[in-house]
Amino acid sequence: MAQTKKTDRRNAILVAATNLIAIQGLGAPTAKIAKAAGVSDGSLFTYFPDKDDLLNQLYVELKIELREAVFAAYPRSGIPKQQARHLWDVLIDWGLDEPPKRRTMAQLNVSDRITATSKQAGMDGWEDIAAMMQKVSAKGLLKDRPSTFSIKILLVLSELTMDSILEFPKEATAYRQAGFDAFWNAVAKT
Amino acid sequence: MAQTKKTDRRNAILVAATNLIAIQGLGAPTAKIAKAAGVSDGSLFTYFPDKDDLLNQLYVELKIELREAVFAAYPRSGIPKQQARHLWDVLIDWGLDEPPKRRTMAQLNVSDRITATSKQAGMDGWEDIAAMMQKVSAKGLLKDRPSTFSIKILLVLSELTMDSILEFPKEATAYRQAGFDAFWNAVAKT
Amino acid sequence: MAQTKKTDRRNAILVAATNLIAIQGLGAPTAKIAKAAGVSDGSLFTYFPDKDDLLNQLYVELKIELREAVFAAYPRSGIPKQQARHLWDVLIDWGLDEPPKRRTMAQLNVSDRITATSKQAGMDGWEDIAAMMQKVSAKGLLKDRPSTFSIKILLVLSELTMDSILEFPKEATAYRQAGFDAFWNAVAKT
Amino acid sequence: MAQTKKTDRRNAILVAATNLIAIQGLGAPTAKIAKAAGVSDGSLFTYFPDKDDLLNQLYVELKIELREAVFAAYPRSGIPKQQARHLWDVLIDWGLDEPPKRRTMAQLNVSDRITATSKQAGMDGWEDIAAMMQKVSAKGLLKDRPSTFSIKILLVLSELTMDSILEFPKEATAYRQAGFDAFWNAVAKT
DNA sequence: AATGAATGAGAATTCATTCAT
DNA sequence: AATGAATGAATTCTCATTCAT
Numbered sequence: 001m002a003q004t005k006k007t008d009r010r011n012a013i014l015v016a017a018t019n020l021i022a023i024q025g026l027g028a029p030t031a032k033i034a035k036a037a038g039v040s041d042g043s044l045f046t047y048f049p050d051k052d053d054l055l056n057q058l059y060v061e062l063k064i065e066l067r068e069a070v071f072a073a074y075p076r077s078g079i080p081k082q083q084a085r086h087l088w089d090v091l092i093d094w095g096l097d098e099p100p101k102r103r104t105m106a107q108l109n110v111s112d113r114i115t116a117t118s119k120q121a122g123m124d125g126w127e128d129i130a131a132m133m134q135k136v137s138a139k140g141l142l143k144d145r146p147s148t149f150s151i152k153i154l155l156v157l158s159e160l161t162m163d164s165i166l167e168f169p170k171e172a173t174a175y176r177q178a179g180f181d182a183f184w185n186a187v188a189k190t
Numbered sequence: 191m192a193q194t195k196k197t198d199r200r201n202a203i204l205v206a207a208t209n210l211i212a213i214q215g216l217g218a219p220t221a222k223i224a225k226a227a228g229v230s231d232g233s234l235f236t237y238f239p240d241k242d243d244l245l246n247q248l249y250v251e252l253k254i255e256l257r258e259a260v261f262a263a264y265p266r267s268g269i270p271k272q273q274a275r276h277l278w279d280v281l282i283d284w285g286l287d288e289p290p291k292r293r294t295m296a297q298l299n300v301s302d303r304i305t306a307t308s309k310q311a312g313m314d315g316w317e318d319i320a321a322m323m324q325k326v327s328a329k330g331l332l333k334d335r336p337s338t339f340s341i342k343i344l345l346v347l348s349e350l351t352m353d354s355i356l357e358f359p360k361e362a363t364a365y366r367q368a369g370f371d372a373f374w375n376a377v378a379k380t
Numbered sequence: 381m382a383q384t385k386k387t388d389r390r391n392a393i394l395v396a397a398t399n400l401i402a403i404q405g406l407g408a409p410t411a412k413i414a415k416a417a418g419v420s421d422g423s424l425f426t427y428f429p430d431k432d433d434l435l436n437q438l439y440v441e442l443k444i445e446l447r448e449a450v451f452a453a454y455p456r457s458g459i460p461k462q463q464a465r466h467l468w469d470v471l472i473d474w475g476l477d478e479p480p481k482r483r484t485m486a487q488l489n490v491s492d493r494i495t496a497t498s499k500q501a502g503m504d505g506w507e508d509i510a511a512m513m514q515k516v517s518a519k520g521l522l523k524d525r526p527s528t529f530s531i532k533i534l535l536v537l538s539e540l541t542m543d544s545i546l547e548f549p550k551e552a553t554a555y556r557q558a559g560f561d562a563f564w565n566a567v568a569k570t
Numbered sequence: 571m572a573q574t575k576k577t578d579r580r581n582a583i584l585v586a587a588t589n590l591i592a593i594q595g596l597g598a599p600t601a602k603i604a605k606a607a608g609v610s611d612g613s614l615f616t617y618f619p620d621k622d623d624l625l626n627q628l629y630v631e632l633k634i635e636l637r638e639a640v641f642a643a644y645p646r647s648g649i650p651k652q653q654a655r656h657l658w659d660v661l662i663d664w665g666l667d668e669p670p671k672r673r674t675m676a677q678l679n680v681s682d683r684i685t686a687t688s689k690q691a692g693m694d695g696w697e698d699i700a701a702m703m704q705k706v707s708a709k710g711l712l713k714d715r716p717s718t719f720s721i722k723i724l725l726v727l728s729e730l731t732m733d734s735i736l737e738f739p740k741e742a743t744a745y746r747q748a749g750f751d752a753f754w755n756a757v758a759k760t
Numbered sequence: 761a762a763t764g765a766a767t768g769a770g771a772a773t774t775c776a777t778t779c780a781t
Numbered sequence: 782a783a784t785g786a787a788t789g790a791a792t793t794c795t796c797a798t799t800c801a802t
Contacts, residue, residue, distance in 0.1 A: 006782095025302070027217070029775055031785095040784045042778080051776065110300070112215065141371045144364065149354055153372065156346040164339060174334070181331045182343065185379045186372040196765080219792060230767045235794065386786080405682065407597070409771060420788045425773065490680065492595070521751045524744070529734060533752065536726040544719055554714065561711045562723065562756035569755045576761095599796055610763045612799080621797065767799080778788080 010047045012037040014058050022100035026055065026107055056118040059108040062101055063122035069094050074128070080135040081184070084154070087129060088180050091158040096165065106159075126151075137187045150187045157183045200237045202227040204248055212290035216245065216297055246308040249298040252291055253312035259284050264318070270325040271374070274344070277319060278370045281348040286355065296349075316341075327377045340377045347373045390427045392417040394438055402480035406435065406487055436498040439488040442481055443502035449474050454508070460515040461564070464534070467509060468560050471538045476545065486539075506531075517567045530567045537563045580617045582607040584628050592670035596625065596677055626688040629678040632671055633692035639664050644698070650705040651754070654724070657699060658750050661728040666735065676729075696721075707757045720757045727753045 016036035020028040030051055034044040048054035070090045075082050095102040108114055133147040133154075142150055161179030165172045206226035210218040220241055224234040238244035260280045265272050285292040298304055323337040323344075332340055351369030355362045396416035400408040410431055414424040428434035450470045455462050475482040488494055513527040513534075522530055541559030545552045586606035590598040600621055604614040618624035640660045645652050665672040678684055703717040703724075712720055731749030735742045 027775095030777085031775070041776095041786090042784055043782080045777065046782065106300070110296070141375060142368055145354070145368055149350065149368075152350050152353075153347065156350060157343065157376075160339070160342050160346060163342075164335075178332055178335055182376040185331060186347075186376040189375045189379060199765090217792095220794085221792075231793095232768060232795080233766055236765065239794095241793065389786090407771095410773085411771075421772095422774080422789060423787055426786065431772065486680070490676070521755060522748055525734075525748055529730070532730050533727065536730060537723065537756075540719070540722050540726060543722075544715075558712055558715055558719075565711060565759045566727075566752040566756040569759060597796095600798085601796070611765090611797095612763055613761080615798065616761065763800105763802085765799105765801095767797105769796100771795080772793095774792080775790100776788105778786105779784105780786095781784085 009037070009039055009043070013039065013044055013047055013054070014061055017054060017058055018062070018104045019100045021058075021107060022103035026111055026113070030054075052113050055108060055111070055113050056115055058104070059114050059118050060121045062105050062108070064125075065101070066091075066094060066105075067125050070129070071125075076128075080132050081188075083132045084136055084184070085180060087132075088154065088158060088183070089176075091155070092162060092165075092176055092179075095158070095162045102162070133187075139190050140188045142187050153186055154183050157186075199227070199229055199233070203229065203234055203237055203244070204251055207244060207248055208252075208294045209290045211248075211297060212293035216301055216303065220244070242303050245298060245301065245303050246305055248294070249304050249308050250311045252295050252298070254315075255291075256281075256284055256295075257315050260319070261315075266318075270322050271378075273322045274326055274374070275370060277322075278344065278348060278373070279366075281345070282352060282355070282366055282369075285348070285352045292352070323377075329380050330378045332377050343376055344373050347376075389417070389419055389423070393419065393424055393427055393434070394441055397434060397438055398442070398484045399480045401438075401487060402483035406491055406493065410434070432493050435488060435491065435493050436495055438484070439494050439498050440501045442485050442488070445481075446471075446474055446485075447505050450509070451505075456508075460512050461568075463512045464516055464564070465560060467512075468534065468538060468563070469556075471535070472542060472545070472556055472559075475538070475542045482542070513567075519570050520568045522567050533566055534563050537566075579607070579609055579613070583609065583614055583617055583624070584631055587624060587628055588632070588674045589670045591628075591677060592673035596681055596683070600624070622683050625678060625681065625683050626685055628674070629684050629688050630691045632675050632678070634695075635671070636661075636664060636675075637695050640699070641695075646698075650702050651758075653702045654706055654754070655750060657702075658724065658728060658753070659746075661725070662732060662735075662746055662749075665728070665732045672732070703757075709760050710758045712757050723756055724753050727756075 013033060017028070017033045020033055020036060024032075030044055031041050033054075034041045037044070044054070048057060070087055073086070075086055078086070129151065130147045133150045137143055137145075137147065137150045157179050161175050164175045164179075168175065203223060207218070207223045210223055210226060214222075220234055221231050223244075224231050227234070234244070238247060260277055263276070265276055268276070319341065320337045323340045327333055327335075327337065327340045347369050351365050354365045354369075358365070393413060397408070397413045400413055400416060404412075410424055411421050413434075414421050417424070424434070428437060450467055453466070455466055458466070509531065510527050513530045517523055517525075517527065517530045537559050541555050544555045544559075548555070583603060587598070587603045590603055590606060594602075600614055601611050603624075604611045607614070614624070618627060640657055643656070645656050648656070699721060700717045703720045707713055707715075707717065707720045727749050731745050734745045734749075738745065
């Protein structure tokens with residue numbers, strides 16, 4: 001139906017944007033994105049009022065996708081360390097499975113074209129993670145810091161870990177474990 | 191005199207570039223940079239053959255400046271933990287004292303316009319840090335990982351720490367300490 | 381209609397380019413060409429990817445036009461001398477009727493911006509002329525030289541003839557005849 | 571002495587201009603010419619008020635040099651055909667011996683930056699050639715055309731001949747002879 | 761005179777966005 | 782809605798010429 005079709009075209013644009021931005025950066029021309037998506041130059045602007053809007057929607061969309069990956073099999077009844085480890089593994093898996101998404105997300109994360117509103121939207125739905133991290137760091141060094149600080153530590157360490165895995169693919173398992181241990185020591189050790 | 195003048199103009203361009211890139215990103219127009227530096231559009235290109243070259247020289251220059259800040263008072267005879275702490279403090283001080291430099295460095299670090307040669311030049315002179323980090327992590331979790339992994343951990347944690355200090359200036363001292371402790375636990379704890 | 385319109389704009393650009401290059405040389409700015417064609421600066425580049433491409437297409441186009449002028453009434457069943465004379469007359473007529481085209485063609489002919497491919501394209505379709513010239517010079521002085529040598533002689537002599545006609549318009553007929561006779565003596569005389 | 575020195579610098583600039591224009595065309599930057607001549611950017615403009623003036627002086631200089639080559643051993647007491655052949659041989663020799671000069675002269679010949687005054691200056695001193703050519707063509711086809719027409723024919727045929735010699739070096743002698751014969755038939759044959 | 765750094769008016773090209781069809 | 786040609790402001794870079802030293 002029309003609704004589906006419309007969503008399809010919107011998605012095609014977002015996918016094309018992801019792939020092109022991964023390669024060319026945020027300067028990837030809208031015309032190229034449209035072409036890669038199989039729509040006309042003009043159509044792109046019926047789905048997204050302007051390029052900044054496209055970037056912001058893409059940012060939110062990627063955050064949502066990642067969140068869904070995390071919570072699809074989140075061990076709600078597990079102990080915090082299991083939960084943290086689940087989060088860690090999903091981040092690593094997602095990042096390694098979807099290099100363009102990871103690259104594009106990295107670009108959007110540091111871009112000043114992403115509005116405060118989008119950033120806020122990107123943080124919605126992570127409350128369970130915040131609660132888990134609160135418990136994880138409750139007795140650690142960072143017990144007096146907000147849980148977002150610990151979350152950010154986990155995120156940047158997972159990025160470093162992925163970079164290392166890509167550099168030394170044979171050590172993938174060792175890096176995955178070492179990275180997590182480093183995180184755990186950093187935030188949970190008493 | 192002539193020498194001084196020439197260096198002055200080159201420096202003025204680099205400073206202007208730093209300030210503009212911090213705000214506008216790497217897309218900051220050369221014309222704006224030139225104007226901010228008080229030179230004509232064309233003059234910029236007598237100092238730097240093209241924009242990429244300007245970016246690369248700026249990258250190397252910032253790396254050198256940071257390295258000099260680190261080694262100006264580096265405790266060569268101290269124990270590794272003192273040395274690591276010195277590095278930590280200089281990074282935090284430099285980053286907080288010079289926000290535009292920090293922002294611009296961050297952009298250049300992830301730009302694909304920085305050549306392998308520039309990256310290499312940016313890494314020269316850090317051998318002592320690598321040696322120190324080797325000792326620091328010799329008995330820790332990461333003892334089987336290259337010391338560059340530990341260095342990167344220190345760098346990203348210092349970035350997070352600075353972000354938090356800017357967000358909560360009143361907690362500056364606490365974050366500075368907590369960040370370092372997290373780093374230490376991550377890489378040095380047995 | 382749409383087809384017509386598009387072709388119209390492309391032609392307008394080629395015509396404008398011809399007229400401006402005739403006056404200003406190959407350095408004629410694309411902006412001026414666009415304005416003269418009644419299109420925007422940017423539009424020119426939707427029809428021609430870059431200026432070199434415009435020049436190459438213009439070259440080929442002019443060669444085609446000249447070829448069509450020659451073969452529109454080519455006396456295929458005539459004797460070689462009649463055919464050569466026909467070629468001569470068409471060259472002179474075309475060059476005198478379209479001074480900008482002649483001037484621009486002259487510039488393009490000696491430009492190193494014209495690719496080998498374009499040059500080849502410009503030579504396609506002249507096989508009948510080569511064959512005719514072969515017969516013309518078969519018993520002459522140049523019988524052991526390739527027919528292209530004779531063709532070039534005809535071309536440069538026609539250029540000289542046109543220059544002289546422009547200088548002495550009253551002697552037009554005499555020059556046209558004298559030039560052809562000189563050519564004939566040069567290549568066909570035994 | 572100062573006079574000599576000044577002339578040296580001027581000559582160095584003209585030589586450098588010749589070599590660069592041969593390769594890069596008339597767009598060769600004055601800065602490059604100055605550098606190749608071993609003088610400063612600014613000095614070039616103390617010898618030549620502007621670039622057009624440099625080009626015009628270069629044009630005249632090359633014409634003078636060629637004229638001197640022709641008249642250095644001109645057979646004044648020879649018969650016209652010997653004289654014409656001498657001219658022909660000097661043109662071919664000079665052009666093949668000095669490719670940059672030939673290329674640059676060719677560019678200047680068709681440039682609209684050469685003034686009428688320069689063109690006139692370039693034609694001074696060729697009176698003996700004009701007189702010779704008058705005799706050569708007195709009974710030929712072109713007897714009612716000015717001798718400049720015949721001279722131009724000789725010039726363009728010598729250019730074609732040189733091009734062919736460069737293309738087929740093994741046939742150098744044959745082309746040199748065939749070219750001259752073609753010229754002779756064109757202008758002198760009754 | 762000589763120098764060479766400085767100038768700034770162009771030049772080619774790109775690209776987000778509009779709008780007639 | 783969809784199309785894609787058209788727009789023109791913006792951008793990087795070049796180069797003849799000037800002028801303070």
